Amino acid sequence: MAQHRVIVVGGGLAGLAAAARIAEAGVPVDLFSLVPVKRSHSVCAQGGINACNEVARQQGYSEYEHFDETIYGGDFLADQHPVLEMANWAPRIIDLLDRMGVPFNRTSEGYRDLRLFGGSLFKRTHFSGATTGQQLIYALDEQVRRYESEGQITKYEFWEFLWPIIEDTAQGQRCVGIAAQDMRTMQIRAFRGDAVVMATGGCGLVFGKSTNSIICTGAAAARCFRAGVWYGNPEMIQVHPTAIPGADKLRLMSESARGEGGRVWVPRKKGDSRPPRDIPEAERYYFLEERYPAYGNIVPRDIATREIFSICVNDGLGVAGENQVYLDLTHKDPEYLTKKLGGILEIYEKFVGVDPRHEPMKIFPAVHYSMGGLWTSFTKGSYNPDAPRTKHKSGSRPPIVAEVGQGMQLGALNNAQTNVTGLYAFGEVNFGYHGANRLGANALLSCIFDGLFCGVSVVNYVRDGAPAKAPAGDLSSAGYDRVVAQEQQKVKRWVDSASAGAAEPRTNPYIIGKELGDEMTAACTVVRHQTRLAQCAGKLGELRERHDSAMLADGASWSNQAMGYARALGDMLVLAEAIAKGAMERKESRGAHYRTDFPDRDDANFMKTTLAKHQGGATTLEFIPIDASLILPTARTYGKKDDKPAAKPAMAGAGS
């Protein structure tokens, strides 16, 4: 019998954690990545990683409260058991990273330092300067390099995932490998795998400019979706409140700037043209602090984003009349700022040419993260109260202590598995955990948690599931050859269209891509409305048609990046349609999804997962029940002063 192997697609935090865990269990791993794994988008994560810790615990915090905060922060859309398990595991993950040598910031006594972050009143965020994602991925990259040098992991870098290879069996669909392309030689090959882990991140590029890296097209997830894998909550796109506008991307200005005391404000007087330092305290409008006295500047991202948007677009109070507000750190000691936030302050200095230690930054919201992703299942753990509890009172005794297996059953074969047996989704591309809005510093956690916790499920599946009797290595080659031929045909279509120089705008892939980004940003970000979404659906149809007849300027059979982009654009258009459709059919407002025509949350009809399916070229949606058996939904106000739900910006001027 052929030896079992597992394929991991994506070399960010989730993919690396999975690869290390699976290799450690003795199953060889083939790791695919568009870029050398050390350059994956996880490097951009700045602020930190959440976990209950001893200091917070002695102040009344607990893993249970972390769980409760995450559900409340996500506006009660996430299935609850997996979130409980993730929160319970968080302290173990921090310890492990610590053992791997991550240089976490330290207190004067040498313990791991902590900072405040959005959605919590306790310091429960561990950090490494303001480049925490970079430091965590380096630690995992190093461990994976160790397994690579021992021959347990084989890397395929600069290889692009093209299609999952799925065979129909009497027991249903089963994933048995992938087709991938070396983006240097352009060779397309099938790879056999007894299980495939998709750890391919988000889809920011669908919105054109975002805080994401250039590789975050969402194409890999879209290809799975097109091959029959279900997609959950596509409409849940996080717009981060604080980013630096730029010509090629919108650079993130971490929430940690506010966690460390940064204050958001605008001049009270419309059109006040004085330099910020000349505006006296009384004439500054600290609108988040005034409206949310308890949380102030660290309200969750969707709320901060809508308030900033509303201040600029509805009230016209943006700095210099433009869509921007101040993020001010100038009241803090510059040396303290360098120690805690050096990395992000340098980014601002480099790209804007102003030192934020002495001059307030100018920022505006930007597309940042996808809560939605491939739909996955799980096996509930041992904590199953008779009835869901009301919201946990901060500081009160938790109903349970953190133990492994209370939220999810460790090693159950279906944890983080998609509707296709043997095909798993880890990290940002997994729709679980974050509901309708992700709390800051929970993303790094969910990536590593998936890799470590659900990685065990992958190993068990390979040993006890379908591959136990029929390893992928023993299957007939017909199914593999068919997918390779299909992908070669796609490449041929593009290469055949090529002639040097620019295609006219109508058929130019780069122009189509730019129009896609502009349209999605205008219709599907901070504020959404039926009329505008219907218009967006029309535009997407037009772009799809143009993409069908698009032409390349490069027909090279070596390192053809133009072909790679044009091909991915077709997949991005499919994902864009699912996002817009979800936004249209979810007729309520919840978390990041805000509808001006349905401004209230509607639990009776929409406390449900949006499940998107793609068949025969068409996307259909349904709403399926969620697991809400642990916590009862409550109004999500974050203690807003007038106790009405957060800002309700109007449609006017949307599209900024």
Add this chain to the structure above:
Amino acid sequence: MTHASHALPARPVAKPGRTVRFRIKRCDGPGKPVRWETFAVKPEAGANIISCLQQIAASPITVDGQKTTPVAWDSGCLEEVCGACTMVINGKTRQSCSCLIDEYAPNEGDEITLEPMSKFPVVRDLWVDRARLFDALKRVKAWVPIDGTYSLGAGPRESAEQSESRYVMSTCMSCGCCLEACPQYQIEENPEKWPTSFIGAHAMNQARLFNEHATGAVLKGARLDTLMGEGGVNDCGNAQNCVQVCPKHIPLTESIATIGRSVTIHAVARWFRG
């Protein structure tokens, strides 16, 4: 203290609506001839090299009206933290994402020259293959040899000072600037020769980073064995170019000196042990 004393150096005021010329060294692939092509771009506000290359990709026509192919280049995060987009710009190695056009070409007709790094084989145009750089990290065992991913409690406690010192070393994004600028580091396309070719500043810095971690130090001897051999610290010519070009301001020469001292002690100890 007045505010003015904190002002960063003023950037040139760029002329709006100007045209900037990009002179780009091109090559279709390994073994293919090199050619130069020049493109005219009207940079948007806040433009960098990346946004200009994107404009060229959408309309690849040279200043002579020649229709050509889009330029190939490597990029990722676009905020100088992934290291991918390193190239040689006006003769100097750096990341292209943080290279702002307003600063480099503020006037009408200003020209910017783009070349691939010369110490690595070209894949195509500005895109190079830096596999040797990552291979060097294996040579020095740049990792902490943990027992596994099971729950075993916290790692070793360390002072804030130690953590800060390791953090700076650990910000190395494997971009290759230090190697491009180094007179001792030469292009080597044959992987079989990598184990004996000069390893470079970045890898010595990584060796020091892990030698200074309580658990990482377990492999210190193995790392020093590698670095006292051919292609190790003795091949460093002390030109100190590396530290000048490091975009993360890592004290590379300090790391090399530390490794040099450790290698000496290690060699003497080995000699005494026989």
